[in-house]
Amino acid sequence: MTRFSPLLVVAAALVDRDGRVLLQQRPPGKPMAELWEFPGGKVEPDETPEAALVRELEEELGIRTHRSCLAPATFASETLGDRHLLLLLYVCRKWEGVPQARHATALTWVRPAQMYALPMPPADLPLIGLLDAML
Numbered sequence: 001m002t003r004f005s006p007l008l009v010v011a012a013a014l015v016d017r018d019g020r021v022l023l024q025q026r027p028p029g030k031p032m033a034e035l036w037e038f039p040g041g042k043v044e045p046d047e048t049p050e051a052a053l054v055r056e057l058e059e060e061l062g063i064r065t066h067r068s069c070l071a072p073a074t075f076a077s078e079t080l081g082d083r084h085l086l087l088l089l090y091v092c093r094k095w096e097g098v099p100q101a102r103h104a105t106a107l108t109w110v111r112p113a114q115m116y117a118l119p120m121p122p123a124d125l126p127l128i129g130l131l132d133a134m135l
């Protein structure tokens with residue numbers, strides 16, 4: 001029997017005071033290059049999801065937050081090539097620092113309804129309506 005070994009990814013909807021959410025553009029050369037995604041990344045084998053997200057937000061954007069500021073919001077489940085992606089999405093409204101595109105090509109702040117007009121990974125599409133209803 002084949003063991004189910006999903007790709008566990010954590011991501012954040014960083015929400016500003018106006019209810020806008022930060023998206024970043026994946027750089028050239030990476031899978032799904034140029035699509036707009038929530039900042040985050042893979043959970044390492046020895047990490048909790050929340051520790052992974054705090055680490056990714058520091059690495060990718062140079063911002064600092066704490067796991068107590070990460071509210072579990074929803075998830076995505078999508079086959080990606082030969083892996084199955086489980087993406088845990090957290091809402092974060094409190095962090096220190098100004099987000100900078102350290103890994104991404106660009107950053108943008110958008111309202112959830114504006115996300116429909118942006119190319120995003122297929123796993124993210126079902127998350128847009130949920131964020132729209134939630135924020």
Ligand SMILES: Nc1nc2c([nH]c(=O)n2[C@H]2C[C@H](O)[C@@H](COP(=O)(O)OP(=O)(O)OP(=O)(O)O)O2)c(=O)[nH]1
Nearest residue numbers: 009010011037038039040041042087121122123124
């Ligand atoms: N961060 C993020 N990843 C997403 C989203 N939607 C989606 O399908 N993914 C996928 C793309 C990748 O297959 C995977 C995240 O892996 P990644 O390669 O970006 O993560 P990483 O930062 O750990 O990168 P690396 O060390 O492998 O370079 O999840 C999203 O909204 N945010």
